[in-house]
Amino acid sequence: MEKQDIKNLSFTELKMDLSTLGFAPYLATQIFSWLYKKGANSFEVMSDISRKNISRLEEKFYVGGLSLVKRLKSKDGTEKFLFELADRETIEAVFIPAKGRNTLCLSSQAGCKFKCSFCASGKNFVRNLTVSEITSQLSEITNITGKAVTNVVFMGIGEPLDNYDNVLKAIRILNSSGGFNIGARRITISSCGIIPQIERLSDEGLQVELSISLHAVDNELRCRLMPVNKKYPLDKLIPSLARYIEKTDRQITFEYVLIKGVNDGLNDADKLSKLSSTLNSKVNLIVFNAQDNFSCQPPDKETVSAFKGRLIKNGTFVTLRQARGEDISAACGQLRTAHSG
Numbered sequence: 302m303e304k305q306d307i308k309n310l311s312f313t314e315l316k317m318d319l320s321t322l323g324f325a326p327y328l329a330t331q332i333f334s335w336l337y338k339k340g341a342n343s344f345e346v347m348s349d350i351s352r353k354n355i356s357r358l359e360e361k362f363y364v365g366g367l368s369l370v371k372r373l374k375s376k377d378g379t380e381k382f383l384f385e386l387a388d389r390e391t392i393e394a395v396f397i398p399a400k401g402r403n404t405l406c407l408s409s410q411a412g413c414k415f416k417c418s419f420c421a422s423g424k425n426f427v428r429n430l431t432v433s434e435i436t437s438q439l440s441e442i443t444n445i446t447g448k449a450v451t452n453v454v455f456m457g458i459g460e461p462l463d464n465y466d467n468v469l470k471a472i473r474i475l476n477s478s479g480g481f482n483i484g485a486r487r488i489t490i491s492s493c494g495i496i497p498q499i500e501r502l503s504d505e506g507l508q509v510e511l512s513i514s515l516h517a518v519d520n521e522l523r524c525r526l527m528p529v530n531k532k533y534p535l536d537k538l539i540p541s542l543a544r545y546i547e548k549t550d551r552q553i554t555f556e557y558v559l560i561k562g563v564n565d566g567l568n569d570a571d572k573l574s575k576l577s578s579t580l581n582s583k584v585n586l587i588v589f590n591a592q593d594n595f596s597c598q599p600p601d602k603e604t605v606s607a608f609k610g611r612l613i614k615n616g617t618f619v620t621l622r623q624a625r626g627e628d629i630s631a632a633c634g635q636l637r638t639a640h641s642g
């Protein structure tokens with residue numbers, strides 16, 4: 302019988318599997334604690350489980366993990382990790398330490414289907430990540446850095462809502478007190494706007510943060526920048542966000558990457574304010590991170606400042622994301638693309 306990666310199981314599934322195998326129910330709590338609180342990468346190290354039980358567990362399960370290929374540290378403290386998966390695919394995760402919090406940016410897929418024109422990850426799609434591959438990014442980085450992760454953002458490679466079931470299962474492990482115990486409000490899903498999955502998420506009873514990659518405020522430009530807009534246009538996306546806000550009582554964030562001469566005009570700022578004012582939302586501006594093989598360029602500082610100033614003048618709640626790790630290719634997908642050539 303083929304062995305199963307134990308880290309693909311939810312707590313309930315693990316308890317049921319163990320019960321079928323005749324184990325005591327408390328073993329699931331012990332195993333979860335070893336896997337997620339202590340970062341165990343084998344059954345061998347689970348010192349409070351008997352040898353006999355470890356042998357029996359090893360007959361049925363294995364403990365999945367990732368192989369570190371590259372670790373780059375920026376002068377601002379941001380660290381980027383390239384991991385290899387069992388099938389030799391690679392994924393990235395970024396660790397961003399700041400005062401009072403350590404944020405981890407996770408990948409949810411190997412590649413991405415959505416082909417946003419400014420994104421290195423959208424160049425190819427290979428497959429969804431498993432639950433184990435998602436949570437292992439956190440375990441491995443905690444083990445490597447020795448620092449606890451306080452916040453998680455699904456803003457790495459892939460569209461998290463396109464791998465809905467595995468991402469949600471991973472989030473429940475991140476969130477559970479027996480798992481990583483990270484508060485739901487400290488977990489952010491960033492999506493390009495997959496409407497059916499936003500509707501599903503509205504009904505999950507989870508208080509996770511939702512961030513929408515907007516980047517343009519009219520359908521014509523958004524279709525050019527983000528082909529997903531052809532299937533899920535703004536006039537359908539906005540009502541689905543309104544429903545999410547109503548159901549979850551959470552404010553959403555619009556991510557807006559400023560690209561020189563494309564979406565950085567004051568008229569764009571006015572349209573963005575107008576759209577944001579229709580929902581309980583805030584805007585997070587990101588200056589495009591210049592990359593090889595892309596014709597897009599970042600706007601100059603004056604343009605960024607004028608754009609932000611206009612939003613503030615219009616009464617829009619806005620933040621400007623500080624560029625982190627620019628010296629280590631920290632934008633989504635850049636390291637993976639460089640590695641695979």
Ligand code: SF4
Pocket residue numbers: 413414415416417420421422423424457458459460493514633
């Ligand atoms: S921005 Fe997000 S959705 Fe778009 S191609 Fe990149 S990873 Fe995919």
